[in-house]
Amino acid sequence: MDEIHNGKSSPFQFLPEDCVSNIISLTSPQDACGASVISVGFKSASESDTVWEKFLPSDYKEIISNSLSPLNYATKKHLYFHLCHSPILINNGKLSFWISKSTGKKCYMLPARELCIAWKDTPRYWSWTSLPESRFPEVAELVDVCWLDIRGNMPTRLLSLKTNYAAYLVFKTTENSYGLEAVAKASVSFAAATTGTSSSSAETSDVFEPEGDSVYLKTPACAHDVRYGRRWRHMLPRRIRRPRTEDEIDGRVPRQRNDGWQELLLGEFLNDEGDGDIDIKVSETKILNWKRGLILEGIELRPKEEV
Template sequence: MGASPSREEAHSNSSFSGNGKAMAVASSASSSGSNQAQSKRAPALHMFQEIVAEKDFTASSLEDQIYTGIFLAGKTKKYWVDERTRNNCFMLFPRGLSITWSEDPRFWTWKPLKEGSSDADTDTQIEVPSLQNVCWLEIHGKLERSYLTPGVTYEVLFEVMLIDPAYGWSVPVNLQLKFPDGTVQQRKENLEEKIRMKWLELKVGEVKTQQGQKGEIEISMFEYDGGLWKRGLLIKGIKILPKQ
């Protein structure tokens, strides 16, 4: 779960204009078959223009990247579309998150990491922070709610890895979603007995957006009440994916 989907299906039902707009392919069928052609036509990509407004794609490069992933905001965010469902998917990378003390090497150090498993991603690197020692753990990320495909239930997950020496995790961390109207989802996760040296997905919560809902969702991981110094946590980012 979480890897950008492979491009297995043909793109015969839709094409893209040079300015980035998703356009339905005009049917050349006779009027008697027009209804059937319409039913097979792929739906337009939700909020595509708004999401990639900073990018300048040609039709061919856009069609090549939409299912493998488009990096945004200086490679601090990745956006792709599930080819089967046409639902939007997102990954928020650490350089786009707010991490307390992250620029002080006494507390966090940064290292390069190759992103993705597809051939298109082999030369793409992100930076991930490695926790050296903190007693105040606090990480926040944000995503515009309207970018999520309406009517689809999404899971929000922190992707992390515990590396030895790892200590200070006997007090559970807090995982929280805060919505624009002030409502909050929160749960706790105990990392003490989690497997080491393997990427873990920590579920924060779920969100289902209706058409027209706007505002930023804040996604958080924090623990600062237990008083324990903590070490040995790599942060790869936050995934926002349709629930399987």
């Protein structure tokens, strides 16, 4: 390696390339990308498979072997950035998988079809359709229901260890949606391993008001008076609705994503040792509050620092 710093030779020029690669592999993907512009020698060392295999999840080979579509990559660096920017469907389409660009930690989305949704197989309440912008073949659209109960389950052994995760509901709303401004309850908790998440029975929901954090599937609005007109005698009171500000809302509201979907934070947890399962749910079960117009893609789990 022939790098020069302030007129002096770098001590790294005397190290074998594989030694420099091992050193860089102890840093981060960002550091490795930065090192590649230092010199020709550093570029070769920082782009080696030795470096980028360390940044990939330890079980990446098993994960990508379950991909619905074969992955073609020339180097481990190419694979790393492919998995950062292009989620893959694994386990016969029952999971979407990708990795964090900054840390290489594992991220997943459970599709709507694999969630436990009250009455999801009853066409009167839910319909199933496809959208070109969805990563899954099907999304669920809420037709009309008074009892909204959505639950997901994920074995924590699939997630990265020693990592703070956040769970999000990923969805859209239609133009004719209603009833989604009511407060709902969301929770994320550890539980013993379960046998699956595909049941559609409403019996999975509690009869009583669910517990958890207050969330809204649609930002609630409030009404206030305004006056309009060019002259006072033409000014008439008019009621209009505006979205509430964050200070006026006692709960979490959705935010718009770059991919066109919205996401709602359901909760957070530390995956310490990867033991047991994590249960995720959101419920709004006020019988007189009918709801429609929710298009559900799934529940996403990703490291808390990811935005």
